Amino acid sequence: MITVLGQTHIGTSLTDESSALVAGAALVVGARRHLDAAGVPADRALALGPLAPALDAVALLREKDPDAHVVVLASGDPGFFGIVRSLARRFGAEALDVRPGISSIAHAFARLGVPWDDAVAVSAHGRDPRRAFNICRAQRKVGVLTAPGAGPAEIGAALAAMPGLRRRLVVAADLGTEAESLVEVSPAEAAARAWPAVNVVLSLADSAPPVADMMRAVAGFEGAPEGGWALPEEAFEHRDAMLTKAEVRAFALARLGPRLGELVWDVGAGSGSVAVECARLGAAAVAVERDADGVERIRANAAAHGVAHAVAVVHGRAPEALAELPDPDAVFVGGGGADLAAVVGAAAARARRTVVVTLAALDRVPEARRALLDAQLIVEGVQLQANRLAPLPGAVTRLAATNPVFVLWGTRPAATAATVSQGVPK
Template sequence: MITVLGQIGTSPPDESAALVNAADLVIGARRHLDAAGVPADRALALGPLAPALDTVAALLAKDPDARVLVLASGDPGFFGIVRSLAERFGADALDVRPGVSSIAQAFARLGVPWDDAVVVSAHGRDPRPALNICRAQPKVAVLTAPGAGPAEIGAALTAMPGLHRRLVVATDLGGPAEALVELTPAEAAARDWPVVNVVLCLADTAAPVATAMRSVAGHPGPPEGGWALPESAFAHRDAMLTKAEVRAVALARLGPRLGELVWDVGAGSGSVAVECARLGAAAVAVERAADGVERIRANAAAHGVAHAVAVVHGHAPEALADLPDPDAVFVGGGGADLADVVALAAARARRTVVVTLAALDRVPEARRALLAAGLTVEGVQLQANRLAPLPGDVTRLAATNPVFVLWGLRPVAAGPATANVSQGVST
């Protein structure tokens, strides 16, 4: 039998002494082994997980009745070691005794509920989803790791203009050096931090206590009203915005989702950036016109995603140079710098670039720029005919202007995905 014992900080639970004394092998972080007083001849300090699991397997193969104790932090079934143990030895072989999650502790110290928080782990995972979720969501808790801790989170937020966040860094929760520090992202980026910490990332524009009671924890999922919203849902100038039918195809090809970053270049009204944010992604809207910048901010606020849409006032491609690398890019319009903008977007996008064009003459240069970056390119010409009323209670078809949509996809090798976000009911 493998007993998995969660604990708060380095304080062993009352039952730990008896379990340690009865165990043939005790596994855990060095700080947990030392705090529990595990004799050296029965202790195995965790480094890489695979060798530790191999040691357990060898012991159980030799003696099926051997008793193994795993000391873990907080709730080991919440982004913890229970997953790896169950995959290797089966759930029936485990006796899991959870402690209080460090996330629950951190929010408890603040005295606020956390059913409306998105919880993300950067431990042993690609840190980019954690950073993008902090950019996109108003209430986030991050289980950190070396290279993805408070300093890196602070630097990532500082790189996004116009996003207002405050960080709460909880260190050594339940331990003798426990501390909660509230500071700005820039302040967090400039400090060194203890290895054991949890980061809470809170939007200044969002109340710490949600106004509505939640029925599902974490990210609320797809927005009400769907997507590809009608043009009337956005403030715009002279109908200069991506039409709903075109936006529907663009969103389908962009595939914005929680944990990703999308650029909306030549944003105009910001309709694409706003829709991407409503679907859970962080978004950067780049617009050269000053009145357009204000319009984008107003549209983001009107749709409740001002916390997730950073607005850059500048001319592409120069304005793109200091932005974090995106997962997907939308390029609207077709000015003289189109080829340069598409080339830069294609060079930096991790997944896809979508370009919409009204002018046929611009299609070849945009396509060449996508192909030159090694993307697989497809495209379509769209023209919608909308129902429109006529006198006499009859209806006609009103044609919209045709638009070309090109998209380039970066070929990627298929591999296993590792979940690092809690979106459902959490423990």
Template sequence: MTGSDTPRAGRITVLGAALAADHRGLIADADLVLGARRHLDAAGVPEGRALVLGPLAPALDAVAHAPTHARVVVLASGDPGFFGIVRVLAERFGPEALDVRPGTSSVAEAFARLGLPWDDAVVVSAHGRDPRTAFNVCRARRKTAVLTAPGAGPAEIGAALLAVPGVERRLVVASDLGGPAERVEQVTPAEAAARDWPGVHVVLCLAADGSGVGAMRALAGAADGADGADGADGADGGWALPEDAFDHRDSMVTKAEIRALALARLGPRLGELVWDIGAGSGSVAVECARLGAAVVAVERAEDGVRRVRTNARAHGVDVSVVHGSAPGALAGLPAPDAVFVGGGGADLPDVVAACAARARRTVVVTLAALDRVPAVRAALLAAGFTAEGVQLSAARLAPLPGEVSRLAATNPVFVLWGTRIPVRHLRVVDPSGDSL
């Protein structure tokens, strides 16, 4: 039923600060008061008028079937319009049925305790959501607030940060903000991972070196091009950057035209994890990080490892770098959403197969050798991916004497990509040819 079709129980007042002086009269006059047990007890709501919020569906049904002119009050924490109950109430009863009186959000309270602004922070909720999104945002961004949930509390966030090397963070764990048991602790990821944390409301994940507080900006939560101090989530300056934007050796860097298509197929975004295998200069890793993704770069050459780190620092992003060779170096890494595999030798099909076995969404491979294309396609198909590709050869304008130009060809490169096929779309065929 839509909001306009659903029976309404009169005005529904949503209080984000239940014990404020001007709210006590509303609570006392209400016919039905919904809230968590702690909110109902703190407000002194009698049992006959109280409904403890657990599963939302029965509570919403109770509101819908209350008498037409019943006065309903919903008790909430902080700002109920910020990852709170206002969304589901508005969807069920329509926003015009709501009288929302917000308090201060727990995120604002937590940053206030530290004396930090939070217009440059990314806020992610783990309630009823895949916790990997929160983990990846913490890896990618230097100022993140996580609204915690079972399976995505301080211990799990700490463990996720420890699972990738080189991402230095400190955690601020805030419990019962504004309440009698308020506690705000600063811990390392290792300390967080080793403890039990009951009753946590919000975790701030901050750069260990204190970076991430940039100049005044126009967009909250993401860099707007004014400073780029905490990673350019909007890719300030564009993407598919020219090769000279990266430190590289002997032109060993993925060319801009190839990188543009690879990025388009990878689709890096905030909340996801990307692997860059055989990272070289790290140009693809850095660009994925600039577009918001958490990134792990795997590189076997020691000078390549240093180069990836140099390029990440130069572009103001965090890239976790693993010194080793795939597929062996992939063991123990958190599973990626997308994988980029650059170049590769005779073991390239095995590397692609290992990556496809872990990737949730997409694998993109670039290679120069025509002879290896069939084996890479076969590896993608065998792993349950589609297998598509193109051969790209760009001709760039180059100056000639006399203020004229010529076309300078770049080396042709094959770009192959695969997208995981949902299980419901797979057909299993037995030797007789009948679908199972």
């Protein structure tokens, strides 16, 4: 039998029952701090480094003595982003006796005195930290299980890199010990400090109260709100019908594939309809717009659709305005000015997955396509034209044609995307 003990308070004494299990175990596995806190003798202790060798050692012991009792010491709830998954996959769930403690994220929210059923929980431990960074950029209330390279300083820097996003971070360190601390800081302050090694981070949008008004039925992110996606044009403030039509937006969103944990740029955003839709689907978004009145419309549209916390707005001209932005997973480029090729090229050089370009002018298609190809993307395209039903006098209906639009999209090959993702995360 493998007993997994989740310790709520690392460094405190084990219960009598847990102490007896540790004392009777042939092998005790855990992080060095867990083993030291439990007083495990060196001849029966296996300190975790890389997980695979530890699992191999447990397997070898069980082969020699099928009745040998193994104890695994873990933090909090080991079934919540923890070691239970690896143990069950290797040895089978029937071999495990799991005794969970309280998750450190639950513990941190409890210290604040607020519920966390409306929070998104994400682990950065052993994973690409960009996902955690982008979820903090996109969601109002997030609990992060941190890791080296994805701790409070890195999360703070990632949030500070998003213009206009307002967050406060709560860093809960050494929970349950005499050194326990709960510190509230701005992202910039978090980025500038050194932090204890054992911590979790809570990211809270300034625009949202810590206690939600309504009881939740589903924990965390529930997906796009009512109304679906590809919203009608009247759902957005715009100038002279200068926004991406619903049919084209639907196709563009399908190619962008925005989802929780990703970052999307909307370049030449206009009304910000694409950025807003991406945020409603769970992604973090940056809307880049050169006109001051357009910037205000984007902010108004984001607020109207409840995603102002997830849409950063940059007032500037692309491609120059793109230089300091965090690297995106996907980019939408609207419009088609004289600098189109440079904008598409800059976007294609930074996008980890895909770039979508919409064009009204046929003359601009070759240069946009060439910019995508020059970035080594796989390029496809289509012309879209919708004919909408429109009423006529006499209770009859006609087809009203919308202007045709060219849509190009470039997709990064999988091998190249893996190379791009190995860069320094922003």
